[in-house]
Amino acid sequence: DAKTTQPPSMDCAEGRAANLPCNHSTISGNEYVYWYRQIHSQGPQYIIHGLKNNETNEMASLIITEDRKSSTLILPHATLRDTAVYYCIVRPTNTNAGKSTFGDGTTLTVKP
């Protein structure tokens, strides 16, 4: 299964864009990149996912490099409520879709 690498922590000023990087150099062609976030003592919340193309929804944008070896999650206008641990994961092929690996994630701290 493809593994992901994320920086352990990042800071961002309130109102500015938060750009969270993720490396997944061993990703295979039919594996999706997913992002979740977890606020302390709660279950992870789904944010966004993509395969090849860039994706945008009401929460964030996902930029995937052309070689698919890395991606960036963008929170366009970070608020204090965006302070959380952000996980980037790769979903394996359909027969093993359950075996997603969550690493230690990036702790994003949004500061006033």
Added chain:
Amino acid sequence: DGGITQSPKYLFRKEGQNVTLSCEQNLNHDAMYWYRQDPGQGLRLIYYSQIVNDFQKGDIAEGYSVSREKKESFPLTVTSAQKNPTAFYLCASGRDGSNQPQHFGDGTRLSIL
């Protein structure tokens, strides 16, 4: 509202005792999952089930057991064989397939008395 319900929120276990954590979903999802989270760490997969009456071991299944008799329910039993059970346990569900996100419950925090 549709969602995943985990109970209880807090659970205490005595040495040598089995305990069962409940997970129920009304999202009509085929797949369900159990994860363990230790302080400051990511989630590790314990068991998952992609269909009723079938389940697969994850990365850390030793000392745990599950059943999937109904689509809506996927209880996890932490047995006495699990020597370090203190952790935050998360249940998730999803439509099967790599293009489908998982939806998580709010977790059960298990502690040893």
